[in-house]
Amino acid sequence: MIEVTRLSKRYGDVVAVDDLTFDVKPGAVTGFLGPNGAGKTTTMRMILGLDAPHAGQARVLGARLADLPEPMRAVGALLDAGAVHPRRSARDHLRCLAVSNRLEPRRVDEVLDLVGLTAAAHRHAGGFSLGMKQRLGLAAALLGDPGVLILDEPVNGLDPEGIVWIRTLIRGLAAEGRTVLVSSHLMAETAVTADRLIVVARGRLIADTTVEAVARPDGVLVRTPEARRFAQVLVTHGASGVEPAGDELVVRGLAVRRIGELAAAEGVVLHELTPRRASLEEAFMELTR
Numbered sequence: 284m285i286e287v288t289r290l291s292k293r294y295g296d297v298v299a300v301d302d303l304t305f306d307v308k309p310g311a312v313t314g315f316l317g318p319n320g321a322g323k324t325t326t327m328r329m330i331l332g333l334d335a336p337h338a339g340q341a342r343v344l345g346a347r348l349a350d351l352p353e354p355m356r357a358v359g360a361l362l363d364a365g366a367v368h369p370r371r372s373a374r375d376h377l378r379c380l381a382v383s384n385r386l387e388p389r390r391v392d393e394v395l396d397l398v399g400l401t402a403a404a405h406r407h408a409g410g411f412s413l414g415m416k417q418r419l420g421l422a423a424a425l426l427g428d429p430g431v432l433i434l435d436e437p438v439n440g441l442d443p444e445g446i447v448w449i450r451t452l453i454r455g456l457a458a459e460g461r462t463v464l465v466s467s468h469l470m471a472e473t474a475v476t477a478d479r480l481i482v483v484a485r486g487r488l489i490a491d492t493t494v495e496a497v498a499r500p501d502g503v504l505v506r507t508p509e510a511r512r513f514a515q516v517l518v519t520h521g522a523s524g525v526e527p528a529g530d531e532l533v534v535r536g537l538a539v540r541r542i543g544e545l546a547a548a549e550g551v552v553l554h555e556l557t558p559r560r561a562s563l564e565e566a567f568m569e570l571t572r
């Protein structure tokens with residue numbers, strides 16, 4: 284559980300975080316979404332006790348992180364994946380972290396395996412690709428087997444295979460009952476992984492919602508060579524909005540199943556019958572405008 288209460292932070296004249304309140308619950312992935320410069324990293328740094336707020340507070344598991352006796356067992360964070368000693372091997376980097384935080388050394392090989400870096404464990408982290416550094420950063424975050432994970436743009440630098448891998452990993456961590464906060468500036472990417480969404484812009488809370496609510500159904504797309512005739516049929520059977528354009532109709536007010544049945548009854552050939560969802564990117568632009 285993460286609780287952010289009336290958190291504010293300024294850098295000179297710039298208000299990076301402005302009276303922000305939200306919480307992050309266990310057992311789900313919470314997407315922390317906002318355009319560049321919205322204050323996501325600053326908020327995460329304050330949750331982690333790396334920056335001091337001007338006002339408000341952030342608590343993890345009911346306490347300020349600085350007051351937790353073994354922070355790496357409570358919270359794992361991926362903030363800046365580049366922050367590794369370039370001439371240290373991946374395994375040595377993790378060993379140092381384990382020793383300095385009094386964590387089990389055997390956990391090092393477990394997390395290397397978990398992030399798919401076993402074969403590269405002896406290589407200098409300085410020579411790693413961005414994607415490999417992200418994996419190493421995640422390994423470090425998972426070292427203490429923490430109940431809370433805070434990941435800043437974890438998809439950055441990953442190739443398509445890596446993106447699918449990290450989505451699965453993140454969802455798995457939440458399914459184990461952990462609290463997972465993942466930042467991104469990409470709505471579509473976040474919607475694939477997250478259940479809940481905290482949306483911020485210019486440091487302020489814009490929406491505390493669910494992916495379900497944002498990606499609401501938005502009519503049914505029908506393609507047919509008989510668009511005009513079928514549009515009339517649909518209207519007489521209760522469709523509220525039918526907008527024919529060429530061979531396409533967007534139908535509102537009738538269920539997909541009903542539209543299919545009417546097409547069969549009227550002998551109308553269908554080339555497509557697809558339920559539409561509101562475009563996530565549009566919803567995001569709308570929210571943050």
Ligand SMILES: Nc1ncnc2c1ncn2[C@@H]1O[C@H](COP(=O)(O)OP(=O)(O)OP(=O)(O)O)[C@@H](O)[C@H]1O
Nearest residue numbers: 294297299317318319320321322323324325326468
């Ligand atoms: N150390 C700093 N000194 C001065 N200004 C800063 C500092 N850190 C952040 N800011 C400013 O605070 C605002 C919020 O930045 P922050 O990095 O938290 O946003 P973000 O949502 O994480 O953006 P991005 O997606 O680009 O990483 C920006 O205007 C940024 O320029």
